Amino acid sequence: MKAVPLADCKNALGQIQPETLGIYVHVPFCRARCRFCAFYMERLREDRVQTFLDGLDREFRLYACDVGLRKIPVHTIYFGGGTPTTLPSHQLIGILHAIRRWFLVEDDAEVSVEVHPGTVTSEALRAFRQAGFTRLSVGGQSFDQTELRELGGRSYGAGVRQAISWARSAGFKNFSLDLMFGFPGQSLESWQRTLDEALALSPSHLSCYAYTLEEGSPFYREVMRGKGSEPDQEFQVALEERAVEQLTAAGFERYEISNYCRPGYACRHNMRYWQVQAYLGLGPSAQSCLGRARFGNVANLEGYADSLQRGTLPLDEITCLSHDQVDRERVIWGLRMLSGVRLQSTENKTALLHTIRQLREEGLLRVEGQGRVSLTDLGIRYADTVAVALL
Numbered sequence: 001m002k003a004v005p006l007a008d009c010k011n012a013l014g015q016i017q018p019e020t021l022g023i024y025v026h027v028p029f030c031r032a033r034c035r036f037c038a039f040y041m042e043r044l045r046e047d048r049v050q051t052f053l054d055g056l057d058r059e060f061r062l063y064a065c066d067v068g069l070r071k072i073p074v075h076t077i078y079f080g081g082g083t084p085t086t087l088p089s090h091q092l093i094g095i096l097h098a099i100r101r102w103f104l105v106e107d108d109a110e111v112s113v114e115v116h117p118g119t120v121t122s123e124a125l126r127a128f129r130q131a132g133f134t135r136l137s138v139g140g141q142s143f144d145q146t147e148l149r150e151l152g153g154r155s156y157g158a159g160v161r162q163a164i165s166w167a168r169s170a171g172f173k174n175f176s177l178d179l180m181f182g183f184p185g186q187s188l189e190s191w192q193r194t195l196d197e198a199l200a201l202s203p204s205h206l207s208c209y210a211y212t213l214e215e216g217s218p219f220y221r222e223v224m225r226g227k228g229s230e231p232d233q234e235f236q237v238a239l240e241e242r243a244v245e246q247l248t249a250a251g252f253e254r255y256e257i258s259n260y261c262r263p264g265y266a267c268r269h270n271m272r273y274w275q276v277q278a279y280l281g282l283g284p285s286a287q288s289c290l291g292r293a294r295f296g297n298v299a300n301l302e303g304y305a306d307s308l309q310r311g312t313l314p315l316d317e318i319t320c321l322s323h324d325q326v327d328r329e330r331v332i333w334g335l336r337m338l339s340g341v342r343l344q345s346t347e348n349k350t351a352l353l354h355t356i357r358q359l360r361e362e363g364l365l366r367v368e369g370q371g372r373v374s375l376t377d378l379g380i381r382y383a384d385t386v387a388v389a390l391l
């Protein structure tokens with residue numbers, strides 16, 4: 001996909017007024033790096049936290065005032081990272097208060113925070129609930145202690161159970177568990193046990209991500225040195241089928257390729273990504289989507305803070321998509337949802353329709369009434385291939 005130069009885009013940043021907004025805050029700190037992870041993060045250091053918080057406050061002001069997003073209703077807020085809960089609860093709550101000061105946050109906004117067991121206390125969870133956080137996303141990965149040590153040297157199983165018990169006492173009804181399947185050393189039996197343990201905690205939402213070998217991760221470096229192996233895709237399919245079987249039998253709806261929810265508990269913030277609705281990513285390395293502009297912050301805390309101190313947005317890259325590219329992006333992301341995406345009657349989608357027809361003939365897509373397109377079971381298995389064909 002070749003983007004058109006920003007100068008050619010009439011909807012340049014600063015002239016874009018979306019109807020609603022989602023806000024993502026990237027907290028770039030973790031206690032240590034998990035072996036599968038290549039996200040931008042730093043080991044938590046107290047002296048770096050203030051640099052981050054100062055930068056964030058400047059960034060809020062620039063977007064609210066200079067870019068003019070102050071009066072746009074904010075429907076969702078998501079604190080991710082990194083590990084947001086490496087920061088003390090009063091700092092995360094301070095960030096939420098600042099967002100409310102600078103933006104127009106709706107009363108019924110979904111406010112999520114990623115929580116890692118071992119970095120939260122029952123007091124912190126109570127404080128989150130009182131401050132207006134409505135949803136927790138709890139990093140579990142696996143309930144097998146040996147696997148957890150392999151993944152990053154931590155032991156979370158008991159920690160997850162404890163964190164969820166505290167979350168319930170604090171009044172949270174909406175919480176998600178993140179699980180991973182198909183990583184080195186996992187077996188069908190251990191995945192089954194992890195699913196059983198997860199279901200026993202009665203979450204409202206589950207994310208089950210296939211392990212991928214990410215360039216820059218410790219696992220990647222090991223494979224490059226000839227140790228370890230690449231993901232076994234056939235095995236991952238078997239594990240995913242087990243998850244679908246078990247979670248749907250337990251009353252969960254698979255509403256997105258990797259996400260399952262009880263009725264009414266789909267993640268509203270992530271739905272914005274899949275429906276390509278406007279979102280603003282704040283903090284180092286965060287990505288944004290406003291109108292036809294796609295842009296991301298520098299993945300470096302110094303560069304981020306320096307740029308904001310000079311009064312400029314800390315952007316690393318910005319592109320402006322053509323209308324045709326926006327159509328394709330909407331279909332590609334929309335197909336991640338199992339309900340699919342409805343084609344819009346735009347003029348310039350002839351080539352797109354041709355590709356959709358081909359994918360349908362190959363049994364990867366189905367087209368239903370009113371131009372709704374969705375992945376078939378085979379299409380779900382080859383979702384990446386479908387996305388590449390639609391680019």
Ligand code: SF4
Nearest residue numbers: 030033034037081082
């Ligand atoms: S997976 Fe999450 S907790 Fe682990 S290093 Fe990456 S960002 Fe941090």
